Amino acid sequence: MTRIIETKVFDSLSSTAKRQYVLGAITDVIESFKHNPDVRQFLKNTLAIEYKDYVFKSKTLVIARTVRDINxxxxxxxxxxxxxxxLLQSFTSEASNAPLFKNFKADEEAPTTKKKNNSNDKLNKWLKGLS
Structure with a gap:
């Protein structure tokens, strides 16, 4: 996820560059979410934007609608x-929001699942038994 620039630097940009930066930052933040329901909560609580259910079936559609509305x-x-x-600076700086993002690494590793044996594995095991 991109780091949000400071307000002083943002103020020095041209109006077109400001608009492009904000739209890019919004896109990057939305892409960083692990799950689409989290995107819905982010848009509703942070930006006060709500869409119908079908929009949240695809992050691409969510990004397109959000960028168009904000633009x-x-x-x-x-x-x-x-x-x-x-709003983006405050949202991304809060530690409580970190687990929502894809690149978040928890202290505890998730338990690994055991791989199921498929037909090829069974055949290989059987062939090894013949040798």
């Missing part, structure tokens, strides 16, 4: 880009 809001209200950037 139109930024064009209408220039200060919205700074508001979204601040």
């Amino acid at each position: 139109s809001r930024i064009i209408d209200d220039r200060s919205y880009a700074i508001k979204v950037l601040n």
Whole structure:
């Protein structure tokens, strides 16, 4: 997941670059979620955006709709880009949100599952027994 830049650096960007940065950051944050229901909660709680159920079946569709909606809001209200950037900074910096992301490594490793034997494994075992 990309690191969100500071507000001072963001203010020095041109308006087009600000819009592009915010849209890219939103895309990156949404792609970083492990599960789509987490994306729904993020959009609802952080950005106050809600979509119908069918949108959340595909992250690509969620990203497309979110980018389109945020882009139109930024064009209408220039200060919205700074508001979204601040919301992203606060969301990504909270330690309680870390388990939601794909690259999160827990201290405890998940138990490994035992591989089931398929027909090839059984055949190989049988052939070894013949030799």
